[in-house]
Amino acid sequence: MKSLIVTIAALCSIVPKVCLAAESTVANRLDKQSFELSPTATPLPALKYQFTFDAPGDRLPGNAAILYLDSVLLLGPKTRENVQQAVDARGADKEAFAKLADSLERPALFNELEIAGRRSECDWEPPYREMGAETLLPHLEPLVKGISRLLWVRAQRQVDQGQAQEAIKTIRLGYEMSDKIGREGLLVSGLVALAVDEFMDDAVVQLISRPESPNLYWALTGLPPRCSIFNQSLCGERRWPLTAMPDRAPFPVSQPLSVAEQWRALFADVKRLTADGGQDAFPDPIKSASSETLKAARSEYAAIHKLSAAQATDVDEVVALGEHYSRQYYVAYDEWHKLLRLSYPAQLIKAKEFDVWSRKMKEDHPSNPLLQASPEMEKLVMKFAVADRRLAALRTVEALRSYAAANGGKLPERLDEVIETPVPANPMTGQAFHYTLADGVATISDAAANAPLEYTIKMRGEHSSKRAP
Numbered sequence: 001m002k003s004l005i006v007t008i009a010a011l012c013s014i015v016p017k018v019c020l021a022a023e024s025t026v027a028n029r030l031d032k033q034s035f036e037l038s039p040t041a042t043p044l045p046a047l048k049y050q051f052t053f054d055a056p057g058d059r060l061p062g063n064a065a066i067l068y069l070d071s072v073l074l075l076g077p078k079t080r081e082n083v084q085q086a087v088d089a090r091g092a093d094k095e096a097f098a099k100l101a102d103s104l105e106r107p108a109l110f111n112e113l114e115i116a117g118r119r120s121e122c123d124w125e126p127p128y129r130e131m132g133a134e135t136l137l138p139h140l141e142p143l144v145k146g147i148s149r150l151l152w153v154r155a156q157r158q159v160d161q162g163q164a165q166e167a168i169k170t171i172r173l174g175y176e177m178s179d180k181i182g183r184e185g186l187l188v189s190g191l192v193a194l195a196v197d198e199f200m201d202d203a204v205v206q207l208i209s210r211p212e213s214p215n216l217y218w219a220l221t222g223l224p225p226r227c228s229i230f231n232q233s234l235c236g237e238r239r240w241p242l243t244a245m246p247d248r249a250p251f252p253v254s255q256p257l258s259v260a261e262q263w264r265a266l267f268a269d270v271k272r273l274t275a276d277g278g279q280d281a282f283p284d285p286i287k288s289a290s291s292e293t294l295k296a297a298r299s300e301y302a303a304i305h306k307l308s309a310a311q312a313t314d315v316d317e318v319v320a321l322g323e324h325y326s327r328q329y330y331v332a333y334d335e336w337h338k339l340l341r342l343s344y345p346a347q348l349i350k351a352k353e354f355d356v357w358s359r360k361m362k363e364d365h366p367s368n369p370l371l372q373a374s375p376e377m378e379k380l381v382m383k384f385a386v387a388d389r390r391l392a393a394l395r396t397v398e399a400l401r402s403y404a405a406a407n408g409g410k411l412p413e414r415l416d417e418v419i420e421t422p423v424p425a426n427p428m429t430g431q432a433f434h435y436t437l438a439d440g441v442a443t444i445s446d447a448a449a450n451a452p453l454e455y456t457i458k459m460r461g462e463h464s465s466k467r468a469p
Contacts, residue, residue, distance in 0.1 A: 030201055030390055031453040035397060037208065038460050039404035040215040042421060049168050049219045051175045051200075053118045060118045064180050065125065065139075067116035072142045074109040080146045086153045094160075101157035104150060110173070113147070117176035124184050140192045143181060148174055148196040155203035164213050167203065174200040175223060182229035185236020187380065190229045194387050197226060201390055208397065211460065215405075217398035217421045225427075226387040227344070230380075234340050237333075263322035270369045282369040285325065286318055289367040297324035321367075329370035332358060336377050344385040345430045351377035385428045386451050392424040393455055396433060396444055399423045404459050411442045411459060 043049060053059055086100035128135050151174040158167035174196055182193035204220070207213050267285045289297075297320040302312035304323075312320065336354050339347050354377045365371050402420040403412050415423045415435045426433045426446055433444040446453040 030198060030205065031386070031393075031451070033205055033455050035205075035209055035455065035457045036460060037397070037401050037404075037457060038211045038213070039409045040213070040401050041405040042215045042217055042398075042402050046218045047222070049165075049214055049216060051168070051172045051216075051219045051223050052179070053172070053176060054222060058118055059120045060115065062119045062121065064116040064119035064122040067112045067119070068122075068143065068147070068177065068180070069139060071109050071112045071116065071147055072139065074106065074112065075142065075146045075150070079104065079106065079150070080142070083146065083150050083153055087149055090153070090156060097153075098157065098160070101153050104153060106150075109150075110154075113151075113173045113177070116180075117173050122180035122183050126184075137184075137186075137188065140181070140189065143177065144192045144195045147177065148199045151177075152199040152203055155200075156206060159203070159206045159210060162210065162212050164207060164210065167207050168214075168216075168219070171200050171203050171207070174203075179224060179229075182232060185232055187233045187237055187375070190233035191383070193229050194226060194383060197387060201394070204394060208394075208401075215398050215401050217395055217402060220391060220395045220398060223391060226384050226391065227427075230384040231340055234337055260316040260318045263318045266322070267318075267369060270373075282372055283367060285367050285369050286321060289317075289321055293324070293365065293367060294321065297321045300324055300327070325365075325368040325370050328361070328365060328368055332361060332371055332374045336374070339377070339381070343430060344381070344388070344427050347381045348378065348385065348428070351381040354378075382451060388427045389446060389453060392427055393433065393444060393446075393453060395424050397455060397457060400442060400457055401459075409459050409461070411437055411440065411457065413437055415444075 047055065082100055082104055086097055086104065089097040089100060091097075124139065126135050126137060151170055155167045155170040155174075158164075158170060178193045178196040178200065181196065182190050204216065208216060264286075271282055271284070294317060297317075298309070298312045298315070301307070301315060301320040301323060302309055305312075307315075335357065336351075339350050339354070342350060358374050358377075362372055362374070396415070399418050399421040400411060403418045404410060406420050412418055415432055423432070425431055428446060428448055433446060435445075436443045440458055442457045444453075444455045444457070
């Protein structure tokens with residue numbers, strides 16, 4: 001039964017902390033950028049530069065998780081401290097940043113990350129079944145705040161030194177790590193993966209602004225969409241309740257959890273976990289249940305178990321309420337899980353509808369602690385949609401570079417004039433980005449409420465129609 005609480009603990013306690021980490025200065029500035037670019041055609045061969053290890057012979061067998069955990073050990077507290085100092089110095093003191101970044105070369109650590117990135121499998125093997133609600137995910141914090149920041153610092157230093165190809169290799173390590181963190185199948189892991197992606201996206205922004213940068217259109221196109229992380233997270237979250245007890249089938253309806261002591265232990269754990277996570281503890285689900293709720297629970301219990309009303313009255317109220325609460329929980333779970341494979345425009349509409357429905361369910365059933373743990377879906381969908389929109393916008397910037405290389409350094413009047421590389425649609429709307437050109441400066445934008453994007457682009461005077469070497 002405790003596997004069910006893993007989801008509740010993650011949503012009520014861990015996720016808010018990760019959301020704060022993801023909403024860093026790096027993330028906040030990424031969607032408003034001004035670029036001065038060199039017109040550059042895509043490389044030949046087209047996939048010379050890649051942000052994933054997908055070229056023939058790149059992949060290696062083995063579990064990457066072990067090597068990522070090794071890299072955390074190799075990082076050490078002193079290195080983490082220096083990494084944070086370098087992050088703080090970036091943009092404020094170039095000389096200090098360069099000195100700190102140069103001191104952070106760790107060949108053994110980067111070799112571990114290289115091999116981990118190449119490995120095809122990644123199983124973090126957290127002990128959910130053995131530890132249930134007591135399961136911790138201690139690897140996530142040092143990966144996002146330690147390793148990803150170290151990679152960001154290294155990539156930024158390489159960009160400053162004009163080492164474009166080396167920077168691409170470093171950024172690739174970050175994108176690979178993000179993909180593998182996202183495979184864990186929990187929303188908290190998905191949000192951490194997004195935070196890693198944001199650091200790497202920022203490094204890409206700095207790289208393509210350099211005159212020596214190759215055109216990275218096809219490298220960016222090769223990255224998996226961030227919605228795949230979201231999908232894995234939803235599938236994983238939905239799976240945990242189904243592993244509730246090793247000696248039982250899934251408890252809703254088919255083989256319900258009928259031991260009153262187990263239900264009481266579950267509710268006690270939920271209350272303790274929410275309180276430990278800094279949340280207001282849920283009210284006692286038995287004592288706070290209204291007479292109408294108890295009546296509905298006994299009526300459902302009688303119907304499902306083919307009992308008379310009198311027989312259902314003899315059933316311990318915690319059992320009837322436990323099954324009643326779990327059925328409501330599964331209805332809510334299915335309501336947000338069904339959004340899984342919709343496009344972002346449809347997801348955002350349906351997520352908003354779900355949140356309205358969910359708030360009403362919580363108000364109507366305040367004694368159900370399982371229902372109270374349901375997340376706000378619109379905010380979650382928006383986080384992943386914004387990340388995929390940024391990826392599409394960066395691809396659009398590179399498409400403009402390839403157009404300018406083929407057209408004397410000029411930018412197109414309209415996006416549909418770009419034929420050298422396909423211009424992606426804005427995944428948040430399913431339509432083209434808004435595009436304007438005035439006085440040689442192009443603007444691609446999206447005026448989404450609470451999450452606007454605006455990129456201004458101008459080309460440097462000199463250009464080359466040659467492909468990148």
